[in-house]
Structure formats: structure tokens, C-alpha cells
Amino acid sequence: MASIQLEKVSVSFPVYNAATRSIKNRIIQSATGGQIRADATSQRISVVQALQDINLSLENGDRLGLVGHNGAGKTTLLRVLGGIYEPNSGRVSVSGLTVPLFDISLGMDQESTGYENIILRGLFLGLTRQQMEARMEEIADFTELGDFLDLPIRTYSAGMQMRLAFAVSTSVVPDILLLDEGIGAGDAAFLQKARERLARFTEKVSIIVLSSHSDDLVRSMCSKAILMEHGQIVCAGPTDEVLEQYQARRGF
């Protein structure tokens, strides 16, 4: 049973510039203690409130789309759901195997062969080497890369690398899948195949949270959506209603 519960979750980032990140300034600051007040702003650390009082509850079968303009807090919310950011305040409880797929080629090693990279990606996704070896054949077949899998992936074209990354990432079915933007994959023929696989893959996942700027993608994948603005949820509900709201706010 996968579920996600967020209660009054807030996240704020301290923004350190080069000056506040250095110990020198820290020490000088404490040594001079308020003497140099002329530059008052440097005494303060600016804080960006990325999420504010977010409440969210998702159950099995939920497909949630996150929409909102750049910097509305969509990616931060995904990172909170993935357990990467722990919030400053509020309660997060997520149960089920969660896989964040933000950058599907994360951790690909250019100098290692295709096969080695399949294993490496699998380890990233939380599987063991043995489990990956069991899936190897299926993944290798899907990529259609054949003998290329024995070569270091720096010899691959961008599209080939994408195929490999895509094949591995969709070979493990998590309980909760977090997607940031769409997954594009290779040439047209492969795209068709990828779409089918993605559809079969996402069917098996209990909960999907997708952040996207493409209204069509959100409409096709998600039954529910939330619209975010300034780190807050401004409206939540069925996808069509939320997208309508979003368009109204964008001034269409």
C-alpha cells in the first residue's frame, strides 16, 4: 500500500552567496559584532520560502499533476516527496518504494560499457547487482543496442544514451514514481516503442506525481492536479478544472 501524507509542510532555503559561505566573514562578523552596521544587508542571510504550508494526501491509484510557472515550488515539492529535502517544519509520511526520476541519465558513467551502466543505474534505483543481472537480457533487448552494449557509452550518440537510460529506469516498478518534466526518448520509431513501455510501466505504479509545463502531458497522465504559486497550493482538484484555472491566471 503506497500513500503520501503531507501536513503543513514548509521549506525555506538559506541563500548563501560567496561572502556568507566563507569562514573568514563569519569570524570577522562575530569579532566585529555589530560594529560595521553600514552594510546591514550582509548581516542577514536571505531566505527563500520555497514551500509554505503544503497539505497533500495521496492514495493508491492517484495520478497527480503539478502545474505552475517556473519557480512555483514544483521541483522542491517533488524533492520533499522523494525524501531528498527534509522540510523545515511540518510532517511528511511516505510509505512505499519511491523512485525520483528527475534526470534519467543521472549516474551514467561515460567510460563504462553499456552493460556496466545498466548495473550502475540499477544500484542507483535501489536494486542489487544480482537483481539487475536477472533483468539484463530484457533491458538489453529493449534498447536494441546489440553489440554496442560492450562499448563505453561515450561512443554512443545522445539518442542511444537516452535509450539505455530510459530502458533501465523503466525496468523497475516502484510504488511511487516522481517525474520532473517529460521523458523524451530518441528517434521516432523508438519513441513509439518507448510510449508503449512507459504506458505499461506507469500502469503498474501505485502513485505518480508529475511536474510538467505541458498541459497535454498532464491531461493525458493525471486525474488530479494542483496549481502552485509562490510555494503555495492555490487550487487543487480534477485536472481539467485546475488547468482551466491555470490558463485563466496566465491571462488567456
Next chain:
Amino acid sequence: MSSETQAGESPLLSQFRHGLNPEQIQRAVSDIVAGWERRELWMTLGLHDVRQRYRRSKLGPFWITISMAVMVLALGLLYGQIFRQDLHEYLPFLAAGFVIWGLVSSVVNEGCLSFIRSDGMIRQLNAPVSIYAYRNLWSNLIAFAHNIWVFFGVALWYGVDLNWNLLWLPVALFVILLNGLWISLLFGLLSARFRDVPLIVGSIVQVLFFITPVIWRPEMLPGRALLLDLNPFYHLVEIMRAPMLGQAPALEHWLAVLSILLVGWVITFFFYSAYRWRIAYWV
């Protein structure tokens, strides 16, 4: 995204308080335990780190061995002359010291970078952050496994008495790595927040190389200066070097190393449970 400026209480202090509740402490423990359980991942990453450095070179990681051998021979012959030492004794001493120094110093130096270097992964992967500290230890252990052969080569050449005391070597190695783990966690965390830390640590380690008896013998220092006993690196080197040269390790060094271990872990634990959750924001 709304932006505001927070004045008054230092955010760092308020975070410290936030971090020291029981829940946060328990999470820090489970982070370290869960990190250990993901060892297949960090072992692979550590191995890749080593291989990365010697990519497409003919000899690969054996360059580690070769450059260590060249260093030991060159310095050994030179300083053997300067200090008027018998090479039969001096060269094995230097080789052992150098190999251990290589391990300890790079664990500390790279420990500072354990989180900074993996920023992309930390922000995208929901794995315990301690895996990056383990990864640092593992890649340095692999380098050490290449280096130690230089010592054994020298030892065999000069007929060093390799006896049962050698069994202390894995014990000493284990304790050095346990120390390396807290160092990687603590300094990795501090470095993620204050980017000067790796530079400061780097220059301290460089100075310590000269005031730690690696190229000179402790006996050469008249009257056993305080400088020697207060130097943590001296004890770390000594618990491992003594068994390599066929002597039983002295109790005082072990006591010193074990106290460093204890104090280090206590401090690290405080910082790690208070600020671990902030690492993803800092890197």
C-alpha cells in the same frame, strides 16, 4: 517563490536546536546504518572513482603503485643520506610511513569533498547521504591496497622481520577507517556549508606531513617534544607502522587513537543529527 529576509536569531543556531530532538537523532543513526546497507552502490562508485583517474592509461591504477614506489625510493635515498641512516632500516620505515600517510591524508582531504563532489547525486537520489562518506573510504582503501605492495617489496628486499605482529595491521586499518568515517561525515558537512574548510584542512594536512614522523624518526627529535604527542596523525600512523616493521604497537598510541575515535564520533554525531538534513540544501 516568495523571498524574505530573516533577521534576529542566527538561522544556524535555530537549525541546531531543530536538529537535536530525538527524532532527528534517530534519523541520523538510520542514515548511517542504511548507508552501510547500500554498500553495493558505494563500492561501485568508489571503484569508478579510482578507475576514472587512470582511464585509458596503459597501466591503469598501477600508476598508484608506481608513483608511490618512485616517491619512496627517491626520498629514501636522499633523506637516508641527509640523516645518515642505514638504508636497511630507514627505507622500510619510510615506505611504511609513506603508505600509511597516503591513506590517512587523502581520507581527510577527500573527506572534506565527500558531499560537495556528489552534489548532483545528492539532489536527485533519495539515498542516505552517508553513502558518500563510505564511498570516500572505499576509493581510498582501493588506492591503499595498491600502495601497500611498495612497502612489502621494500620489506622483502631488505629482509624486514615480518612476524605475527603483522596481524595488528588489519585491526589498525579498521580503526583508521572508523576514524575516517567520522572525518568524512563531519568535515564533509562543514565543507558543504563553508567552502573554505577543504582549503584550510588541505594546508593543515600539508604542514602536518612535515611535523609528523614520516620521513624522520621520532627518536631524532630530542626530548620527545609535546609537538609529537599532541599530533593525532602521529598516533594514527604509529599504530599501523609498528606492526608493519615487526613490533607490537605501543599502548599509548592505541589509547590516543581510541580517544580520538570516541571524541570524534561524539562531536560528529551532534553535528550530523543537527545538520544532516541541510546537506541537500547546501551542496
